[in-house]
Amino acid sequence: MLSTMRSFSQSVLLASTLLTATCQLSAATDSVLERDVDADVLVARSEFLGFSMYKKGEVEATDLPSSCKTALTQKVLCDNQIADYGGELQWRGYVFTEITSYESVCDASCGDSIRSYFDGVAKECAGLKVFDQINTFKAGRLLEGWTETCYYDPESGRNCNEIIDGFSGDFEDVYNMPLDEMCSFCYVEHYRIMQKSPYSAYDAFYEHNLQMINEKCGLNNPTEVPFPLDPPQEQDLHCSSKIYHLIQAGETCTSIAKDYDVPEHLILDSYSFQYGGWTYEVGCDEFRAGLKMCIPEKDYCETHYYHTSKEGDTCASIAKAYGVASYDLTYQNEGKINDCNSIPPGLTLCMPPACDTYELQAGDTCHDLEIRFNITSPELLGYNGWINDDCSNLDTGRMNDGGIVCSSIPIYGDGEDYTAPDDGTSSEDEVASSTVFMTSITRSSPSEATTAAVTDGHTRPTGSVGDVAKTSSEPSGGKITAQTTGASAAATTTNASTDRVSAAMMMMHVSKWQIIALAFTATLFSYTL
Numbered sequence: 405m406l407s408t409m410r411s412f413s414q415s416v417l418l419a420s421t422l423l424t425a426t427c428q429l430s431a432a433t434d435s436v437l438e439r440d441v442d443a444d445v446l447v448a449r450s451e452f453l454g455f456s457m458y459k460k461g462e463v464e465a466t467d468l469p470s471s472c473k474t475a476l477t478q479k480v481l482c483d484n485q486i487a488d489y490g491g492e493l494q495w496r497g498y499v500f501t502e503i504t505s506y507e508s509v510c511d512a513s514c515g516d517s518i519r520s521y522f523d524g525v526a527k528e529c530a531g532l533k534v535f536d537q538i539n540t541f542k543a544g545r546l547l548e549g550w551t552e553t554c555y556y557d558p559e560s561g562r563n564c565n566e567i568i569d570g571f572s573g574d575f576e577d578v579y580n581m582p583l584d585e586m587c588s589f590c591y592v593e594h595y596r597i598m599q600k601s602p603y604s605a606y607d608a609f610y611e612h613n614l615q616m617i618n619e620k621c622g623l624n625n626p627t628e629v630p631f632p633l634d635p636p637q638e639q640d641l642h643c644s645s646k647i648y649h650l651i652q653a654g655e656t657c658t659s660i661a662k663d664y665d666v667p668e669h670l671i672l673d674s675y676s677f678q679y680g681g682w683t684y685e686v687g688c689d690e691f692r693a694g695l696k697m698c699i700p701e702k703d704y705c706e707t708h709y710y711h712t713s714k715e716g717d718t719c720a721s722i723a724k725a726y727g728v729a730s731y732d733l734t735y736q737n738e739g740k741i742n743d744c745n746s747i748p749p750g751l752t753l754c755m756p757p758a759c760d761t762y763e764l765q766a767g768d769t770c771h772d773l774e775i776r777f778n779i780t781s782p783e784l785l786g787y788n789g790w791i792n793d794d795c796s797n798l799d800t801g802r803m804n805d806g807g808i809v810c811s812s813i814p815i816y817g818d819g820e821d822y823t824a825p826d827d828g829t830s831s832e833d834e835v836a837s838s839t840v841f842m843t844s845i846t847r848s849s850p851s852e853a854t855t856a857a858v859t860d861g862h863t864r865p866t867g868s869v870g871d872v873a874k875t876s877s878e879p880s881g882g883k884i885t886a887q888t889t890g891a892s893a894a895a896t897t898t899n900a901s902t903d904r905v906s907a908a909m910m911m912m913h914v915s916k917w918q919i920i921a922l923a924f925t926a927t928l929f930s931y932t933l
Contacts, residue, residue: 453484454479454480454481454482454517455479455480455482455484455487456477456478456479456480457476457480457490457521457542457543457546458476458477458534458542460477462535463476463477466534466535468529468532468534469528469529469532471528472525472528472529472532472534472539474528475521475524475525475527475528475529476525476529476534478521478524480514480517480518480521480546481513481514481517482509482511482514482517482518482550483508483509483511483514485508485509486509486514486546486549486550486553489545489546489548489549489550490541490542490543490545490546490549491542491545493545493604493605494605495552495576495594495598495605496548496549496550496552496553496604496605497552497553497564497565497568497594506553506554506563506565506566509550509553509554510550510553510554510563514550515550515554518543518546518547518550519547521543521546522540522543522544522546522547525539525540525543526539526540526543538633541633544601544602544603544633545603547603548597548598548601548603548604551597551601552565552594552597552598552604553565555590555593555594555597557589557590558589559589564589564590564593564594565590565594567588567590568590568591568594571585571591572585575591576613578613578616578617578620579616583620583621586617586620586621587617587620587621587623591617592617592621592623592625595610595613595614595617595625596625598610599611599614599625599626599627599628599630600630601630602630602631602633603633604630606629606630607629608629611627611628611629614627615627629692631692631694643698643699644698644700644701644704645698645699645700645701645704647664647698647699648696648697648698648699649664649696649697649698649699650694650695650696651691651692651693651694651695651696651697652693653693654693655691655693656688656691657671657672657688657691658688660691660697660699664699665702666699666700666702667702667738667739668688668738669735669736669738670700670702670704671699671700672688703752703754705736705754705755706754707754707755707756707757709726709754709755710752710753710754710755711726711752711753711755712750712751712752712753713747713748713749713750713751713753714749715749717747717749718744718745718746718747718806719733719734719741719744719745719747719805719806719808720744720763720806720807720808722747722753723761723806723808724761724763724808726755726758727758727759727760727761728755728756728757728758728759728761728808728814729756729759729761729787729788729808729809729810729814730744730805730806730807730808730809731788731790731801731805731806731808731809732756732757732810732814733753733755733756733806734805734806735756735790736753736754736755736756737751737753737754740753741753744804744805744806756814757814757815758814758815759787759810759811759812759813759814759815760777760810760811760812761808761809761810761811762776762777762808762809762811763807763808764798764799764801764802764807764808764809765802766799766802768798768799768802769795769798770784770791770795770798771795773809773811776811777811777812779811783813784811786813787809787810787811787812787813787814788809788810790805791809
């Protein structure tokens with residue numbers, strides 16, 4: 405009897421312990437997940453546990469002033485749902501309503517806490533770098549993310565991100581978005597918020613989208629990408645010419661090229677705008693005032709392949725011999741080739757990226773080429789950037805620029821400049837065996853960006869059109885894979901993020917009642933024993 409009572413007492417004690425732990429775990433879980441229940445939201449508003457943007461141990465290990473360390477590690481009293489807003493840049497605003505609520509995330513006290521944190525860091529760490537970043541790097545991103553999440557439709561009073569989440573399609577696909585959704589207050593306002601802040605994910609992709617929104621909706625919102633928080637330093641430009649230029653308002657690639665007597669395409673190709681870990685190419689009239697750029701060497705050749713022209717050379721003969729597009733040949737040698745049918749001998753010409761080539765015939769259309777080479781229209785236009793979207797200039801290119809087009813993605817060598825001895829022939833073996841890597845220029849919409857795996861099997865036919873230059877690299881093994889374009893990389897990142905979110909939701913969908921049931925099961929099992 406005593407033994408039975410002892411077992412029962414132990415079981416009750418175990419049950420009590422398990423239930424206590426369960427309740428504590430349940431409370432902690434609720435504080436993190438903030439269930440979308442009004443009572444829980446009310447409790448959460450008054451009892452945010454908060455989170456820190458920096459680990460205290462990491463900050464303490466630095467030589468920052470103590471007041472700065474204190475400011476950096478100050479807790480932000482908000483729903484933990486937004487704890488990662490200070491990290492990787494992305495479109496912010498979606499709240500997993502099964503786990504938490506906009507009411508909890510957007511509580512006014514949270515906004516006050518974030519602004520207080522930002523101001524404290526800006527004041528106490530003024531003029532200092534924090535882990536090689538500006539001091540308000542994380543605080544600014546957190547505040548920006550919260551601002552993007554917590555704005556409301558003035559007519560319905562609903563959270564705008566909740567409205568955007570109900571759109572009929574992909575909210576970033578402005579090409580196929582219904583006009584009423586694209587021009588809605590909530591959608592346009594999200595872009596306005598992002599464009600105003602250097603802490604947002606607003607970049608060249610979103611700039612293009614906002615330009616389209618302005619055009620389709622009859623608006624005139626500013627679209628310029630915010631100036632980088634950490635402008636690139638002169639020594640980081642890797643400028644081989646050692647010539648730098650500070651871009652002035654109103655300057656274009658044309659004016660800069662003229663000032664430095666450098667081909668316009670080299671100025672355009674050498675300039676890129678870096679922001680948020682991405683590098684964006686821009687148009688000739690989109691240069692950013694206030695940024696430094698490297699002025700390229702006048703005769704710089706990115707492929708490291710050269711040809712010395714000979715009597716009788718034409719754009720077509722050189723292009724066919726080297727397996728390159730004739731238009732690209734003229735583009736790469738701007739100012740040297742003035743007449744494709746009569747190239748002076750003795751010119752050192754830079755060879756453009758190589759590709760599978762085809763010589764245009766009278767009457768050819770883009771549709772004919774797409775069928776012949778089993779490629780899509782975006783691919784054809786991507787391989788041959790000079791062709792109009794409506795293909796109306798195909799015959800003009802055939803007559804004026806040599807008529808040799810690319811039927812595959814262009815690739816080019818990577819190595820030191822080298823020119824073979826002048827024996828009057830080009831070496832197919834030398835060129836075909838060199839290490840190559842890819843470049844692609846697409847004119848399609850972001851959703852049409854393509855990637856491809858390419859075998860190093862293209863050939864540069866032998867001929868007597870002059871000297872061939874080669875790289876000093878050894879064969880790479882005969883196979884390479886194209887890197888994804890910016891849009892494809894962004895899509896890959898989005899998919900990865902979705903996978904992570906799905907996994908997180910699966911892990912967190914264990915309710916406190918399931919935990920309590922588990923505790924009772926364990927208690928019953930122990931009593932049976």
